[in-house]
Amino acid sequence: MKICVIYDTKRKNGATVHIVKWIQEALTDAKAEVDLRSWDKVDDFDYDLFIVGSPIYWERPLKSxxxxxxxxxxKLADKKVVIFIVCMANLFGxxxxxxIDKRYLKPLEENISDSVVEKAVFRGWLKKPNHNERRKVIKWxxxxxxMELRSNGQRR
Structure with a gap:
């Protein structure tokens, strides 16, 4: 399975960067071929699955x-797309x-709603990586x- 993880961030060593690397680690361990791409470095749409993520700044996903x-x-209309956000709003339960759904996820879904097969919300942090979140990301x-292998009639 060929997967492209697309993201942007304002902090080059922040939570979003850690999370996309954890996603890549888990998917690679599952024998998927995974490419990490900044939103402005995507020129190939020949993937089985796209995972698109954004941190939340000033109450919105990044404009990029x-x-x-x-x-x-x-280009994404006939593709499977997963979206995720990284925020701290879920600290409040x-x-x-x-x-979160209305303000953060909906804007990401707006133009590709027919392609979205899954959504996720991951908790960000300010200083040190949250290793509980790492476990959650890898499990997800x-x-x-x-889920993708089952939907394609395959098994690992």
Missing amino acids: VLNFLSENRA HFTDEY ARELIE
Whole structure:
């Protein structure tokens, strides 16, 4: 399975960078071929799955990621797309679920809603990587690959 993980970030060693590397690690361990790409370095759309992520700054996903999805909606129309965000709003528990969906995930889905097969919210941090979140990301990525293999009638 060939997977492209597309993202942007404002912090070159921040939570989003760690999370995409953890996703890559888990998917590679599951024998997937995984490419990490900044939103502005994507020139090939010959993948089985796209995973697109953005941190949340000033209560919104990064404009670069939103623009990428909008500008490439035709190329992504017949593809499977997974979206994820990295934020700290989920620190407040399930009370923020509706807010996160409406304010953070919906804008990412807007132009590609028919292609989205999965969504995820990961908790960011300010200083040191959160190793509990690492376990969550790896578990999620493994479940994602299993789901994709099942939907394609394959087994690992």
